[in-house]
Amino acid sequence: MSCEKFDWKAYTLGELAANERREAETHAATCEGCRGELAHVRLTIDTLSALREEEVPRRIAFVSDKVFEPRWWNVFLKPSFVAALVLAAAILMHGYLVRPPAVDEASIQTRVNQAVMRAVADVEQRNADLDRKVTTLYVATTGIVRQ
Amino acid sequence: MIFREVEDRDLIAKARKGDVEAYNLLVSRWERRVFNYLLRLVSNREDAMDVSQEVFLKAYQSLPKLDDVERFAAWLFRIAHNEAFSLLRRRKPEGDMPPERGNQGRGLLPIELSLAVEKALGRLTEEQREAVLLKVYQGFKFEEMAEILSCPVSTVKSRLYTALDLLKETLCEVNHEL
Numbered sequence: 015m016s017c018e019k020f021d022w023k024a025y026t027l028g029e030l031a032a033n034e035r036r037e038a039e040t041h042a043a044t045c046e047g048c049r050g051e052l053a054h055v056r057l058t059i060d061t062l063s064a065l066r067e068e069e070v071p072r073r074i075a076f077v078s079d080k081v082f083e084p085r086w087w088n089v090f091l092k093p094s095f096v097a098a099l100v101l102a103a104a105i106l107m108h109g110y111l112v113r114p115p116a117v118d119e120a121s122i123q124t125r126v127n128q129a130v131m132r133a134v135a136d137v138e139q140r141n142a143d144l145d146r147k148v149t150t151l152y153v154a155t156t157g158i159v160r161q
Numbered sequence: 162m163i164f165r166e167v168e169d170r171d172l173i174a175k176a177r178k179g180d181v182e183a184y185n186l187l188v189s190r191w192e193r194r195v196f197n198y199l200l201r202l203v204s205n206r207e208d209a210m211d212v213s214q215e216v217f218l219k220a221y222q223s224l225p226k227l228d229d230v231e232r233f234a235a236w237l238f239r240i241a242h243n244e245a246f247s248l249l250r251r252r253k254p255e256g257d258m259p260p261e262r263g264n265q266g267r268g269l270l271p272i273e274l275s276l277a278v279e280k281a282l283g284r285l286t287e288e289q290r291e292a293v294l295l296k297v298y299q300g301f302k303f304e305e306m307a308e309i310l311s312c313p314v315s316t317v318k319s320r321l322y323t324a325l326d327l328l329k330e331t332l333c334e335v336n337h338e339l
Contacts, residue, residue, distance in 0.1 A: 023321070027296055059325075063297075064274040064275050064277075065298070066271075066272070067197050068196070070192050071210055073192075074192045075218075
């Protein structure tokens with residue numbers, strides 16, 4: 015029988031403070047019962063150490079592996095995705111709600127015709143002005159008046 | 162050991178800032194210990210592997226919540242303990258115990274002695290076995306074990322000491338055969 019005072023399991027497992035260890039060792043030197051108990055505990059723990067540590071059969075998936083990647087629905091919860099979604103919706107709504115007013119084909123044609131006529135008149139006016147200037151210059155330099 | 166702890170602390174700090182490689186290295190350092198702890202606890206390699214995977218995934222996700230990086234080991238094994246017992250609770254109705262192996266003969270080889278120890282551990286309750294795993298194989302202090310198991314130190318000691326007494330009886334026979 016070992017003495018109640020000494021915890022040989024704690025001693026063997028390294029849980030005693032240095033002064034407690036010394037006290038226990040001093041006692042064990044003179045107590046056969048405690049030496050026997052200590053030997054039993056040590057033998058048990060030594061035998062337990064015979065258990066072989068096994069290799070990990072395959073590597074643990076690391077952070078970069080798929081298992082650590084966010085779930086597919088997490089992508090849709092990202093702030094950037096939500097912001098892009100809101101922006102796209104706003105553009106579509108704007109395009110739908112703010113449409114240009116309906117126009118009449120005939121009135122457009124009339125306005126085009128009027129613009130063309132104004133442009134033609136402008137060109138004819140400029141040509142006439144140019145003719146007059148050329149004629150004046152010709153008469154001034156040659157003195158000949160063309161009929 | 163001291164240098165290793167310092168390096169782990171550094172890796173944890175980097176991993177918390179999003180350094181993936183630092184976490185990868187942390188996993189490679191701890192996977193063997195965690196796997197073996199889980200293997201002895203759940204007694205099935207595939208389950209131990211799956212639970213190990215889950216442990217490191219949860220640890221990665223919870224890393225920002227780790228208050229004290231110095232207590233990373235106890236924190237990691239706390240996660241492993243929770244995951245293992247979650248699996249064991251799901252298994253409970255089936256009474257899934259590790260398969261019994263045949264009687265050991267005389268002159269045990271190291272592999273046979275290892276199997277004898279495995280068998281002896283298998284006879285303990287899950288709580289007793291876990292106490293032995295954390296103390297004898299993982300080297301945690303009583304206080305760390307209490308943190309991992311979320312129970313008082315007195316409970317930890319009670320489980321461990323009962324387990325060691327039972328193992329002493331079982332393994333005594335094995336040792337006499339050597």
